[in-house]
Amino acid sequence: MWSLSVAEGDGPDLARGKAATASGSENDTNGPGNAVDGDPTTRWASKYEDDQYIQVDLGAAVDFDRVTIVWEQAYALDYRVQVSTDGESFTDVKSVSNETPLGSRATQVETFPEQTARHLRIQAGTRATSWGVSMWTLSVQRQAEPDVDLALHASVQASSADSDSTGPEQAVDGNPRTRWASKAEDGQWIQVDFAQPATFDQVAIVWEQAYARDFVIQVSDDGQRWTDVKSVSNKITELKINVNGVPVFARGGNWGWDELLRRVLPDRLADTVEMHRDMNFTMIRNWLGSSNREELYQACDEQGILVWNDFWQAGQFLPNPPGYVDIAADTIRRYRHHPSIVVWCGANEGDPPPIVDAGLKQAVATEHPEILYIPNSASGIVSGRGPYHWVDPATYVDNKIYEADSFGFHTEIGMPVVSVVESMRNLVGDEPEWPPSVVWNHHDWSTVGNQRVDTYQEAIDARLGESGSLDEFATRAQFVNYESHRAMFEAWNANLWQDATGLLLWMSHPAWHSTVWQTYDYDLDVNGAYFGTRKGCEPLHVQADPGTWRVRAVNHTTTALTGATVTARRYDLRGRSLGTPQSQRVDVAASATSAAFTVPAPDGAGLHLVLLELRDSRGRLLSENTYWRYGAAEEMRALNDLGRTRLSTETGGVRTSGGRATVTTTVRNEGDTVAALVRLSVRDSRGDRVLPARYDENYFWLLPGESRLVEIAWPARLDVRGRVQVSARAYNSAG
Structure with missing residues (x-):
């Protein structure tokens, strides 16, 4: 056990720091004193035997009426609370049974019109997890006789079992610690033979964490021909955000570190949040609470972007890190004045330990009561876990590619993104730029990680052929970047409010030069991913x-x-x-x-x-x-x-107002073929890119003779030398 507390009502812990002894300990490290030392990271562990005990000398006779135990996974199946005045003769105060497993379980009771049949089947549809379906107990009852379980010890069979120890008989053996678990497939079933016709109108299932998202209760007289009695849906209602009564479709990105070295240049946070607003985003997720910069929250307030704020837990959790919840409460108090914050999340892709979860929930309820707390970024009323690699853009509209088999409020989705050639050259520095090499690997180009860049490169090569240079590859990549990112958000648009309520890219903001998971690059230049996202949003x-x-x-x-x-x-x-x-x-x-x-x-x-x-x-x-x-x-x-085409540009003078410089340019396709995926880039008289720059249109197509008027703006504080120039380059531009 992690801790043993003794108290009267809500009073102090009378056992804290007192002398504790035990029947034995597994080693010198895990002695009984650990259970009363106030340190949630230490524990008492007994020898590997039954009938072990721990006792505390409270120092004097005191009044108490409760004992609180925080068990580790190795808990007692049953125990007695005893008291003594001399430490020798003990009197039982209470007997406790933990026959019911302490782990994940949920009881579901379904009633229906009274049936008389010999056989009953639970026909599952889709699974709620990546596992099969699993139940601790299946009970069949008549509401008029609730104490009679017709399924108890009955003959039972199932479509499958994932091991010899989790067969279907475990669901009707009367032992709440055993369970049936199917193979990891949809469409599994379990059925009971009562040996003779029985009358019933209720089924009770104690699900393990791997429950069925939907199932049908069926009956039969011969075990061959089945009649549906009731269809049941366990579909979760996804998170849906309303602001002042107005539903807001959350579209945005995950934000990790502001900057690799944790230092941010003046105005950079404001610039990058403005780029999120320009992509028509409505939310930024502060992943793992990675940013603690006041400027980020202030910029989101000003730009009207909602903030999903994580706490800091991911991976393996300590059961109750000292001071963790207190620090979380301080953090909530520090930032709660920002109207942009709409979610506090307990942990990334996992549930916090129960003590931490309860503490965080209470901290949010106390310090920021009007704001939602959820424990897990990828489960419950939200989903996540990718995909993080390139997939055929036509498949994003198929909800079967997502772990939850639904669109929902999806917190992480992304793919590799090779940006424009100028930024890629800054990435490789003095190293050879082509083909991809170790320097690319240092910037996330990995075939073994979630990004699976090999599928991304294969998609580009399949569409436009193998590239012979970095310039060629970066140019071709923008077709895939644009098409895929547009398809992600359009898939959610197509299912808006049916079961699609939010989509967040993994990720949207780069903390350093990268080849994956970004919409703009570290230089703050934009690419096909940026404008595909902007279009879909x-x-x-x-x-x-x-x-x-x-x-x-x-x-x-x-x-x-x-x-x-x-x-x-x-x-x-x-x-x-x-x-x-x-x-x-x-x-x-x-x-x-x-x-x-x-x-x-x-x-x-x-x-x-x-x-x-x-x-x-x-x-x-x-x-x-x-x-x-x-x-x-x-x-x-x-x-x-395709034949080469020529693009002409006519650019007006720079106008400055309200801290912004603006220029308007007209781009015209002078050729007799389409101009494919035209990229505009604003530069100063030295040829240097003006960054960051906001284009009201970019990466577009022009028909022969067609022109497009585009406004480009950038912060007036930038050191822009001489007259600006706007270059226009199509995939099939001449020269």
Whole structure:
């Protein structure tokens, strides 16, 4: 046991620091004094025998009416509390049974119209965890006779068992410490044969942690033909955030360290939080409480970005670190004046130890009572755990790729992100830049970690061929970066409020030069991931669902959109129209979506463009979205054979107001083919990039003869020399 406390009511611990003796200890380190020393990290452990005891000399006769024991995993199945006036003759005060396991368990009772049958089956559907389904006890009863368990010691069989020690008979043996556990597959079942027809109207299941997300109670007279009696759903209601009564779809990213060396240049935090706002994010998760910078919270307050704040536990937990909860309470008091904070989370991808969890819950309830506390960042009313590597972007809309088999409030999803060539050259420094080498490995390029960069590189190569230089690879990577990040958020958009309530990238902010899990890079330059994310997170948005190509309008605002129009046009790579444009009027309620038509693929078109527009009732453009649609990945290689095109830019003078410098440029495609994924970059007279810069559009496509007006802004404090220049480069730019 970790601790033994004796008290009267809510009074002090009378056993603290007193003399303790025991029947024995497993070693000199784990003696009985550890249970009363006030240190939650020390414990008494007996010899490996039954009938062990620990006793405390309280120093004098005192009044008490309670004993509190914090058990380690090796707890007593039963014990007696005894008292004595002389330490020799003891009187029993209370007998305690721990026959019921102290671990994870939950009892579920389901009633239904009275049935008379010989056989009963629990037919599970999907699993709630990555394990199979597991139950400590299955009881079948008639409510009029609640003490009679018809399933007790009955004949039982199941679809499977994960071991010889967890067979189905363990669920009906009357021992609450044994359990049936199936193989790690959906669709498992357990059935009971009562030997003769029996009448019942209630089933009670004591689930282990691996419970069934849904199941059907069935009955049969012959054990062959089954009749459904009741369908049961154990689906959890996902976290849904409302601010002032308005539902907020949480879209954002995980924020780790502000900076690798823990020092942040002036204004950098404000700049990077503003970049999150520019991506249309509504939330930042302060992962593991990694940042304690007041400037981060202040910037989130100013930018209207909600903060999910973790405490600091992850991995292996100490049962009750001294002072931990007190420090957590101090932290809550320090930051609670920030209106941006909406969640306090106990631990990353795990549950805090019970004492810590209870302490954190109470600390939040006391110090920040209007704010939600949840114990686990990836379980319960939220989910997580990736994927963290590249997957086919068309699969993000399939909830089966997620551990929880649902969209929900998903706290971590991401993939490798190779940024623009200039930033990558800063990453490699004086080392050879191509092919990827050890210096890349030093910056997270790993085939054995969760990022699995080999699948990312294979996806780029499959689409556009193997690259012969860093410049070529970084340019090609932006197609995959953009397409994949847009697809993540569009998958959640498509299921908005059905079971999709939030999505947070792993990660959004880099603390150092990296090749993975970022939207902008350490230089604060933007790339395809940034603008794919920004597109998928638009407050008013038009998108097409992969696979079906059903177009839908998305409204993340608080105002209904009425009389809007959705239009789809298809073009080949020379900018020629493929078929007749499609158009439909749509009304979209506030914080909702509205489906429109499907966009069929032209016969034999190969790689082509699908251009979507959403306009309001006055014809004003609200959203546009360009898809490069292909079947097999190699169809994208048509871009390698596409004729070269020339882009012209016409840039006005710099305007300065309110601490920001702004310039407007017009980009025009002067060629006779499409300009693929045009990247804009603002530079000063020396050719240096102006960073950070905010573009109201970037990484876009232009048809032949089409032009785009783009506004670019940056902090006026930057040292920008001479006249700024805006460069425009398409994948198929000439020269």
